[in-house]
Amino acid sequence: MSNASEVTQDFLDSAQYRTESILLYENVYGEDFVSPGGRGMARELIGRMHLPAESRVLDVGCGLGGSAFVMAREFDLRVDGIDLSKNMLEIANRKLEAHGLAEKVNLEWGDCLELDCDNCYEAIYSRDVFLHIHDKKRLFSVLLGALRPGGQLLFTDYCCGPEPWADDFTQYVSDRGYDLHTPEKYRELIADAGFTKVIAEDISKRFIEILRVDLERIAGSGLEPPVRDKLAQSWQQKLERSLGGDHRWGLFSARK
Helix, strand or coil, X not given: CCCHHHCCHHHHHHCCCCHHXXXXXXXHHCCCCCCCCHHHHHHHHHHHCCCCCCCEEEEECCCCCHHHHHHHHHHCCEEEEEECCHHHHHHHHHHXXXXXXXXXXXXXXXXXXXXXXXXXXEEEEEECCHHHCCCHHHHHHHHHHHEEEEEEEEEEEEEECCCCCCHHHHHHHHHHCCCCCCHHHHHHHHHHCCCEEEEEEECHHHHHHHHHHHHHHHHCXXXXXXXXXXXXXXXXXXXXXXXXXXXXEEEEEEEC
16 A cells, blocks of 8 residues: 555656546546546536535546536536646646636645635535545545535545455555545544535446446547557456455545
């Protein structure tokens, strides 16, 4: 397992989120997205929050801005998006300008562990970001403080099965610098921070379905064969780890 100090902007932008890698993720997940399920999954999860128009939302790890754009355009929400990857934000802000949503969406560099905002948001939303953050206790404490009373937290994240893990999954987690927990442990961490009405769902079956669709999309893509084959291999390995039970996917919601 990598140390928390390794998960910095420089580490992300020089490894998993190099510009060429970001564009490959978008090729799989769909325009403006770098998280499983793309636009359809984002629309579904945003709808679950049932937020009134003009509600203020913090999108933690906003990526290419896809979820923020859906929130603004389809749900009439105001969104502040932050991300630790400068490569990601450079592309995202070009997209924001092209979409003409600057009056409702703001995307900027930010570390969610350093939020300086008390009682600011009706909701905090995040997609597969907290795996990068090792200090989960601090994370959920900061997020709780940023929510207004009655505000809600909703996020998905990569999770894991109980240890011991297979060697290839252990290596995968170490190489990426991830900090993973079982859905049950995540529930405890969220509740311990002071959140109420905590719901933790293991949605790994949904993840497996998405991975299979992704593999079909990769196979039919216009990518050059060496790039396409390497990408397909990576996705196939992820599918096998998920089928084996080590790699899981969780959906979490809670209230302040």
